[in-house]
Amino acid sequence: MEKLTDILKNNSYPGRGIAVGKNCVYYFIMGRSENSRNRIFTLTDDGIKTEAFDPSKVSDPSLIIYHPVRRMDGALIVTNGDQTDTVKDMGCFRKALMTRCYEPDEPNFTPRISAILYDDGTFELSLLKKNGNGNLREFFNYDCCEEGKGYFISTYVGDGNPLPSFKGEPIEVEMGTPEEVWAALNNDNKVSLYTNVNGEVKIFNKNLGD
Numbered sequence: 001m002e003k004l005t006d007i008l009k010n011n012s013y014p015g016r017g018i019a020v021g022k023n024c025v026y027y028f029i030m031g032r033s034e035n036s037r038n039r040i041f042t043l044t045d046d047g048i049k050t051e052a053f054d055p056s057k058v059s060d061p062s063l064i065i066y067h068p069v070r071r072m073d074g075a076l077i078v079t080n081g082d083q084t085d086t087v088k089d090m091g092c093f094r095k096a097l098m099t100r101c102y103e104p105d106e107p108n109f110t111p112r113i114s115a116i117l118y119d120d121g122t123f124e125l126s127l128l129k130k131n132g133n134g135n136l137r138e139f140f141n142y143d144c145c146e147e148g149k150g151y152f153i154s155t156y157v158g159d160g161n162p163l164p165s166f167k168g169e170p171i172e173v174e175m176g177t178p179e180e181v182w183a184a185l186n187n188d189n190k191v192s193l194y195t196n197v198n199g200e201v202k203i204f205n206k207n208l209g210d
Contacts, residue, residue, distance in 0.1 A: 021150025
């Protein structure tokens with residue numbers, strides 16, 4: 001089993017990532033462009049949202065401003081885009097994501113990664129990605145997980161042009177602490193990290209000096 005921190009240290013650009021374990025979830029964003037790096041996480045009534053650190057520098061908010069984390073009855077939703085709202089509005093993880101597809105950011109066609117953590121301790125992960133001229137929608141359901149362990153999925157497997165999409169099943173990992181995960185992310189490209197461990201939420205924002 002790999003350590004999440006080792007995976008992140010050895011990958012300068014995984015893009016956006018979700019790691020889910022027992023009563024634990026991490027979500028991070030990274031950026032290569034000024035537009036992508038110009039963000040922070042802020043708390044909302046039911047989760048978090050991304051905001052521009054410097055609104056005057058925003059060139060295209062369409063794929064960078066969204067609610068990554070929202071609470072709905074009996075569950076916590078975590079995604080890398082506005083599909084968070086689709087799941088919240090429809091009230092069903094799989095049904096909602098079957099209406100969505102990868103991001104329209106040619107040539108990368110960034111996958112949409114999503115997770116839902118249920119109050120009974122079970123959770124699901126999803127990957128929506130381009131498959132030829134169509135869509136591939138994958139779902140992974142977990143009914144148990146050892147303390148300190150989890151499953152990791154990211155938008156990319158590394159840097160490149162175009163960026164290579166994540167493929168295969170979520171990676172089983174040793175989660176590490178929030179501080180260790182933040183330190184493991186590439187310092188040039190990391191932007192923000194949200195962690196929720198046993199209900200304790202922490203937010204790290206590079207633009208705010210974290």
